[in-house]
Amino acid sequence: MAFITRYNNAWDRHYKGYAMRTLHCSFFKLSIVLLAGGIILSGCSEPSAPLPVTIAEPGPIPATAQRPGDPDAGYTTLVNRGYVSCGIPYSAFRASSGDVPVLHPLPGRQGRNAELPHTLNATTNADGVELVVSNCLSCHAAKFDGELVIGLGNAFMDFTEDAAIGAELIGAWVEDGPEATAWAKWADRIGAIAPYMRTDTVGVNPAPNLTLALMAHRDPETLAWYNEPQMEPPPTDPLPTKVPPWWRMQHKHAMFYNAMGRGDHTRYMMMKALVCTDDLDEAREIAAWFDDVRAYIARLPPPAYPYPIDHDLAEQGREVFERTCSDCHGTYGAARHYPNELVALDKIGTDPAYAQQAVEAERFARWFNQSFYGQGAEARPGLGYVAPPLDGVWATAPYLHNASVPSIAVLLNSPQRPTYWRWTAERRYDPETLGWTYERLDAGQQAADGPEEARQIYDTTRYGYGNQGHTAGDKLSEDERRAVLEYLKTL
Numbered sequence: 001m002a003f004i005t006r007y008n009n010a011w012d013r014h015y016k017g018y019a020m021r022t023l024h025c026s027f028f029k030l031s032i033v034l035l036a037g038g039i040i041l042s043g044c045s046e047p048s049a050p051l052p053v054t055i056a057e058p059g060p061i062p063a064t065a066q067r068p069g070d071p072d073a074g075y076t077t078l079v080n081r082g083y084v085s086c087g088i089p090y091s092a093f094r095a096s097s098g099d100v101p102v103l104h105p106l107p108g109r110q111g112r113n114a115e116l117p118h119t120l121n122a123t124t125n126a127d128g129v130e131l132v133v134s135n136c137l138s139c140h141a142a143k144f145d146g147e148l149v150i151g152l153g154n155a156f157m158d159f160t161e162d163a164a165i166g167a168e169l170i171g172a173w174v175e176d177g178p179e180a181t182a183w184a185k186w187a188d189r190i191g192a193i194a195p196y197m198r199t200d201t202v203g204v205n206p207a208p209n210l211t212l213a214l215m216a217h218r219d220p221e222t223l224a225w226y227n228e229p230q231m232e233p234p235p236t237d238p239l240p241t242k243v244p245p246w247w248r249m250q251h252k253h254a255m256f257y258n259a260m261g262r263g264d265h266t267r268y269m270m271m272k273a274l275v276c277t278d279d280l281d282e283a284r285e286i287a288a289w290f291d292d293v294r295a296y297i298a299r300l301p302p303p304a305y306p307y308p309i310d311h312d313l314a315e316q317g318r319e320v321f322e323r324t325c326s327d328c329h330g331t332y333g334a335a336r337h338y339p340n341e342l343v344a345l346d347k348i349g350t351d352p353a354y355a356q357q358a359v360e361a362e363r364f365a366r367w368f369n370q371s372f373y374g375q376g377a378e379a380r381p382g383l384g385y386v387a388p389p390l391d392g393v394w395a396t397a398p399y400l401h402n403a404s405v406p407s408i409a410v411l412l413n414s415p416q417r418p419t420y421w422r423w424t425a426e427r428r429y430d431p432e433t434l435g436w437t438y439e440r441l442d443a444g445q446q447a448a449d450g451p452e453e454a455r456q457i458y459d460t461t462r463y464g465y466g467n468q469g470h471t472a473g474d475k476l477s478e479d480e481r482r483a484v485l486e487y488l489k490t491l
C-alpha cells in the first residue's frame with residue numbers, strides 16, 4: 001500500500017510538472033506573438049513531446065555503421081575504469097570482505113584493479129574517495145571447465161536475495177564524511193532498484209528489468225536521479241533472461257533478443273552504468289570510452305571446442321544444418337552468410353512474454369529514444385526473436401532467451417525438454433548433449449523440498465519461463481540430430 005501511495009504521488013508530480021511547463025511555454029509564446037504583432041517567434045523550447053515508438057516488423061534487420069574504436073583500449077577500459085561510477089569505499093570493501101583471493105587474474109589490470117576479483121574495478125570519485133565498483137564481467141564472463149572465458153554469459157548467478165540488505169550491511173564498515181556520502185549514493189540506488197532485480201530462480205538474469213527500473217528513476221533529458229519513480233516502473237517480478245555471449249556482436253545488426261537495440265551499439269552497452277550516471281557530462285565521457293569497448297566486443301572470437309570432434313559426422317551434420325537451420329541461422333565457414341533475421345513470435349513459438357512486454361511497455365522505449373542514449377540509436381521493439389549466430393553456441397547453455405532449455409540435445413527434440421529441472425550438484429559439461437549435467441524433477445518435488453531447494457529449480461510452467469516452440473529439430477531422425485550436434489561443436 002505504502003508503495004502504491006508513493007508511486008501515485010510521484011506520477012502526479014511528474015504529470016503536473018509536465019502540464020505546468022506546457023502552460024508556461026504557451027503563455028510565453030502567446031506574449032511574443034502579441035508583442036511582435038503577429039510574427040511567430042519560437043522563444044521557448046517545448047518540453048519534448050513524447051515521440052511515437054516504432055514497432056519493428058519481423059524479417060531482416062538492416063545494418064548500421066558503427067563508430068570506430070580501438071579494441072585494445074576497449075579492453076583496458078573494461079577491466080580498469082570506473083564507468084560504473086558509484087560503489088563501495090575501498091576501505092569498507094576490505095574491512096567487510098578481507099583479502100578475497102583473485103581466483104582469475106586478468107591480464108592488463110592496473111594499480112588497485114590487480115588486487116580485486118575480476119568482477120570489480122577500482123576508481124576514485126570527485127571527493128577523492130577510492131571506490132570498488134562493479135564491471136561488466138560479473139554477468140559477461142564465466143568459467144568453462146575451470147577457465148574464465150571473457151564474453152561467456154554467467155549462467156549461475158544468484159539474484160534471489162534482496163540486494164538492498166547487502167548494500168545496507170556494508171554501511172557498518174563505512175567511515176563518516178566523504179566515504180559515507182559515497183556509500184549512501186550507491187546504497188540508495190541499490191535500495192531503489194532491488195525489488196526489480198530479485199528473481200525466484202537461481203541462474204536467470206534480471207538485467208533488462210533492472211535497466212527499466214533505472215529509467216523510471218531518471219529524467220530522460222538530464223539523467224537526474226529521483227528516489228521516487230517518475231513513470232510507472234516495470235513489474236517487480238523480472239522476466240528471466242539468459243546472458244548472451246559477447247562474440248555474437250560482430251555479426252549482429254541489432255542488440256538484444258528482440259533486436260530492439262538499433263543504431264549505435266555503444267549507447268546500449270554503456271547502459272549498465274545507468275545505476276550511477278547522474279548527468280550528461282559523465283554520460284558523454286563514458287560514451288567516448290565505450291567506442292573502444294564496443295570495438296573490443298566486436299572483435300572477441302568465440303572459444304574453440306575443447307574436446308575431440310568426429311569430423312565425418314560433423315560434415316554430415318553440416319548438410320542437415322544447411323537444409324534445416326540455415327534459413328534462419330545462416331551458413332558458417334568460408335562462405336559465411338548470416339541473415340540477421342527477426343523471426344515472428346507465431347513462427348518461432350517460443351515464450352512470448354519478453355517480446356510482448358517490450359512492445360506493451362513502450363514508455364521505456366520512448367524514454368530511451370528521448371534520452372542521451374537515443375542519440376544515434378533507437379529502441380525499436382518487435383514481436384519476435386532474433387535467430388542468433390551459432391558460433392560457440394555449444395558453450396552457452398542453458399538455451400533460448402529465457403534460459404528455459406538445459407541442453408541443445410533437448411532443444412532439438414522438444415518432447416524431451418524437462419518441465420522442471422535443476423543443474424546437478426557437481427556440474428559437468430556433457431559433450432553428448434551440449435550443456436551442463438542437469439536432472440529432471442516431478443511437479444510435486446518443488447513443494448516437497450521446501451523454498452531453499454525450490455530456488456534451484458527452473459519451473460517452465462511459470463509466466464515467462466515457458467520452454468515451448470523452436471521445433472525445427474523435432475523433424476530430424478536420431479542420427480541426423482546427433483550429426484547436427486557434432487557440427488555445432490565446429491562453430
Ligand code: HEC
Nearest residue numbers: 135136139205207208241242243244248255256257269272
Ligand atoms: C547484471 C548482469 C549484466 C551486466 C552487469 C551487464 N550485462 Fe550485458 N547483458 C545482460 C543480459 C541479461 C543481456 C541480454 C539482454 C536482452 O537481450 O534483453 C545482456 C546483453 C548485452 C549485450 C547484447 C548481446 C546481444 O547478443 O544482443 C551486450 C553487447 C552487452 N550486454 C554488453 C554489456 C556491457 C558492455 C556491460 C558493462 C558495461 C554489460 N553488458 C553489463 C546482463 C548484463
Ligand code: HEC
Nearest residue numbers: 324325328343348350385386387388396399400401472473
Ligand atoms: C524459423 C527460424 C529458425 C529455424 C529454422 C531454426 N532456428 Fe534455431 N533459433 C531461432 C530463433 C528465433 C531462436 C531464438 C529463440 C528464442 O530465444 O526464443 C533460435 C535459437 C536457437 C538456439 C539457441 C541459442 C541460444 O544460445 O539460446 C540454437 C542452439 C538453435 N536455435 C539451433 C538451431 C538448429 C540446430 C536448427 C536446425 C535444426 C535451428 N535452430 C532452426 C530460429 C530458427
